[in-house]
Structure formats: C-alpha cells, structure tokens
Amino acid sequence: MAEPTALAPLAPLASLRRLAIVPAFNEERSVGDVIAEIHAFDPGFDVVVIDDGSRDRTSAAARAKGAHVLTLPFNLGIGGAVQTGFLFAWEQGYELVVRCDGDGQHDPAQLPLVLAPVLAGEVDVCVGSRFVGEGGYRSSRARRVGIRVLAWSVSRIVGQRVTDTTSGFQALNRSAICLFAADYPHDYPEVEATVMLHKHGLRSCEVHVTMRERQAGVSSITTLRSIYYMVKVLLSIGIAIFRRNAVPLP
Amino acid sequence: MTPVAITIAAAVASIGLMAVVLELIRSRRLRERYALLWLLAGVVLLVFSSWRDGVNTIASWVGIRTYPPAVLFAIAALFFFAVLLHYATVISRLSDENITLAQKLALLESRVSEVEDDAGRSAARPAGDGDFAA
Incomplete structure (x- = not known):
C-alpha cells in the first residue's frame, strides 16, 4: 500500500479478496491510468473493467494494464454495466468491491476514505460524496438542481442525510454485492440503489471526497436529458419502496 | 358542459389506468422508461375529465364548432401515433441487439470448440489416435 499513514484503519484489507469494478464507455485514454492508480494504491486489488460497448480501444487499453475485461456486445448503460461487475464479483467470491469510473473522475488515491467505514464493519456500503462538508465541485445548473431534488427525496425515504445520490465512487461488502448482483437499477442507478439498500436493511453512509474533472471523453448527460432522467x-424510487425484496442469487 | 356522471366515470377510468401502470412497474412487468408515456396519457385523461368544459374550450381555440369531442379523438390519435412510433424504434433496437448477440454467441462457440479441440488433442494423444476412426 502506498500510504503508510492511512494503514491503521485499512489493516483488514490485506485478508480480503478484493475487486475494483471500473465501468468504461469510450474511455481508452483514461482507463489505463485509472487501473494503474488503483494498483498504485493497493496491488492486491483485482480490477475488472466493464467495457460497455465502446467503439474505441477501451478493452485493449484495459487489458494492457492487466485488468480482467468484460466486453459487452452493445451499450447497456451504466446500470447494466455495473451490475455485470457485481455478477462477476459474486460468482468469483470477492468479499469487498470498490467502484471507480473509467473516466478518471474518481481518484483511487482517495479509496482509503470510502473503504474505512466498510472495513470497520460500520456500514455495508460507503459512498464518496462531493457535497458532504466543503470541497470544490462545478457542474451545470440543471444538473445541480436535479441532484438536489433527488438528494432531498432520497434523504426523506431512507431517513438519513444523503447529499450525493449520483456518485459511483463506492466501497461495498459481500452483503451489498449479493443484493446488487441479484437486482440493480438502470439509469442513474445509484439513486434507486440507495433506496434499495435501505429497504433490504443494509447500512450505508457517505464520506467527503474530491472528484476530478473528467480526464477524457464527454459526459453523457445533457440538460433536457437530466430533466427526463x-x-x-x-418515479423509480417512489415505486422501489413498494417492491418486494430481491431474491439473492444462489 | 359534460354531465356529472360522465365526468366521474371518466375520472375513475383515468385513475384506474394510472393505477394499473404503477402496479405493472411495481411487479417489474413494465420498465419505467416505457411507462412514462402511459402515465402522461393518464394525467391528460384526468385533466380532461375533471376540467369539465375543457374539451369545448380547446375546440373553440382550434376553431372546431360542429363537434367539440373531435378534439379528444385528435389528441388520442396523436398519442397512439407517438406510442406506436416509440415502440417501432424500441423493436428495431431490440432486433439489432438480438442479431449482435447471436453473432457473438456463434463466434464464442467456435472459439470454445477450438479451445476444447486443442485441449482434447493434447490430452487424448497418448491413448491412441481417434476414438472411432480405427
């Protein structure tokens, strides 16, 4: 591990089978760096890159850096891609998963922050939030409003403060892997996933992280689309409350 | 103005439509993506059934004097057109994806049997060439 100062709370890490799930869509320029940074933080992490139907050389770039690569035959969208990673983690018996987006906005050097509460056994899922505490984050106005409306609604439903409902920078234990391998939402999956965790009696929390500008590629979210989403x-989170619980995979 | 009985019946019907759509989503038989148009239809129906002279008002805006309910038919026709066109695009995408899946599967199958052949040849060699040929 690269950060000796952060060793104490991360001590249980070495004994766990651990996997980093990196969803990537046309990220050939950044995905290699993300994998290298994860390995720089902890070479014990296996990395699986889910190439979500990219038209560039994302798969090849990821393979060159020693990652497992699951290449989807066409674009499933972020939810389907990430769930593929959870299915892989569940089948292969991984006990701990972190998620880092392939565009480089999640800084693997900050993994200790999201890992600590999960390793301490305090929660099943820990999410890196741009908004807990202070920290610079810029984005379009429509997106900010949307994020705030969703954060408010989700906080109401789960009964605890949630500030960043769309963050994919997360650490999860085996209980959460089990749930999300069996059932994971589609567009903006993290919002509904937070409600699902609450409904299935799993614990989650947020820690403050600083996210980077995208290193490459273009964000898939435009203003009109953010309203639609x-x-x-x-609608999804309103209905998720009334759904029957997911059946775990064998 | 629409009679009260018809107003109530129409409102109940549109609320029923929305309830059915919501239950289909809850039981995972309908994706949110495809439900939004139907929920919108439910809302429009509810608006026209509770806003009792709405049809007449809109008919006068667009200049229909002889038979105001024609506005409703026009709106319904437009809605069905939108839904059908939407489904046509969905079906096209699904059939493209289906072709891609079948092709991927065929390519994978040939690669797997190549791998199996290689493994089988090296493992079976000591026992003699070909199980049935001799």
Whole structure:
C-alpha cells in the first residue's frame, strides 16, 4: 500500500479478496491510468473493467494494464454495466468491491476514505460524496438542481442525510454485492440503489471526497436529458419502496 | 358542459389506468422508461375529465364548432401515433441487439470448440489416435 499513514484503519484489507469494478464507455485514454492508480494504491486489488460497448480501444487499453475485461456486445448503460461487475464479483467470491469510473473522475488515491467505514464493519456500503462538508465541485445548473431534488427525496425515504445520490465512487461488502448482483437499477442507478439498500436493511453512509474533472471523453448527460432522467428516477424510487425484496442469487 | 356522471366515470377510468401502470412497474412487468408515456396519457385523461368544459374550450381555440369531442379523438390519435412510433424504434433496437448477440454467441462457440479441440488433442494423444476412426 502506498500510504503508510492511512494503514491503521485499512489493516483488514490485506485478508480480503478484493475487486475494483471500473465501468468504461469510450474511455481508452483514461482507463489505463485509472487501473494503474488503483494498483498504485493497493496491488492486491483485482480490477475488472466493464467495457460497455465502446467503439474505441477501451478493452485493449484495459487489458494492457492487466485488468480482467468484460466486453459487452452493445451499450447497456451504466446500470447494466455495473451490475455485470457485481455478477462477476459474486460468482468469483470477492468479499469487498470498490467502484471507480473509467473516466478518471474518481481518484483511487482517495479509496482509503470510502473503504474505512466498510472495513470497520460500520456500514455495508460507503459512498464518496462531493457535497458532504466543503470541497470544490462545478457542474451545470440543471444538473445541480436535479441532484438536489433527488438528494432531498432520497434523504426523506431512507431517513438519513444523503447529499450525493449520483456518485459511483463506492466501497461495498459481500452483503451489498449479493443484493446488487441479484437486482440493480438502470439509469442513474445509484439513486434507486440507495433506496434499495435501505429497504433490504443494509447500512450505508457517505464520506467527503474530491472528484476530478473528467480526464477524457464527454459526459453523457445533457440538460433536457437530466430533466427526463429526474422524472424517471423519482418515479423509480417512489415505486422501489413498494417492491418486494430481491431474491439473492444462489 | 359534460354531465356529472360522465365526468366521474371518466375520472375513475383515468385513475384506474394510472393505477394499473404503477402496479405493472411495481411487479417489474413494465420498465419505467416505457411507462412514462402511459402515465402522461393518464394525467391528460384526468385533466380532461375533471376540467369539465375543457374539451369545448380547446375546440373553440382550434376553431372546431360542429363537434367539440373531435378534439379528444385528435389528441388520442396523436398519442397512439407517438406510442406506436416509440415502440417501432424500441423493436428495431431490440432486433439489432438480438442479431449482435447471436453473432457473438456463434463466434464464442467456435472459439470454445477450438479451445476444447486443442485441449482434447493434447490430452487424448497418448491413448491412441481417434476414438472411432480405427
């Protein structure tokens, strides 16, 4: 491990089979760096890159850095891609998963922050939030409003403060892997996933992280789309409360 | 103005439509993505059934004097057109993806049997060439 100062709370890490899930869509320029940074933090992490139907050389770039690569035959969207990673983690018996997006906005050097509460056994899922405490983050106005509306609704439903419902920078234990391998939402999956965790009696928390600008590629979210997604996600989380619980995979 | 009985019946019907759509989503038989158009239809129906002279008002805006309910038919026709067109695009995407899946599967199958052949040849060699040929 690269950070000797952060060793104490991370001590249980070495004994766990651990996997980093890196969803990537046309990220040939950044995915290699993300994998290298994860290995710089802890070479014991296996990395699985889910190439979500990229039209560039994302798969090849990831393979060159020693990652497992699951290449989807066409674009499933972030939810389907990430769930593929959870299925892999569940089948292969991984006990701990972290998620880092392939565009480089999640800084693997900050993994100790999201790992600590999970390793301490305090929660099943820990999410890196851009908004807990202070920290610079810029984005479009429509997106900020959307994020705030969703954060407010999700906080109401789960009964604890959630500030960043769309963050994919997370650490998860085997209970959460089991749930998400069996059932994971589609667009903006993290919002509904937070509600699902609460409904299935799993514990989650947020820690403050600083996210980087995207290193490459273009964000898939435009203004009109964010409105459409917000309506759809609000409908999804409203209904998620009334759904029957997911059946775990064998 | 629409009679009260018809207003109530129409409101109940549109609320029923929305309830069915919501239950289909809850039981995972309908994706949110495909449900939004139907929920929108439910809302529009509810608006026209509770806003009792809405049809007449809109008919006068667009200049229909002889038979105001024609506005409803026009709106319904547009809605069905939108839904059908949407489904046509969905089906096209699904059939493209289906072709891609079948092709991937065929390529994988040939690679797997190549791998099996290689493994089988090296393992079977000591026992003699070909199980049935001799």
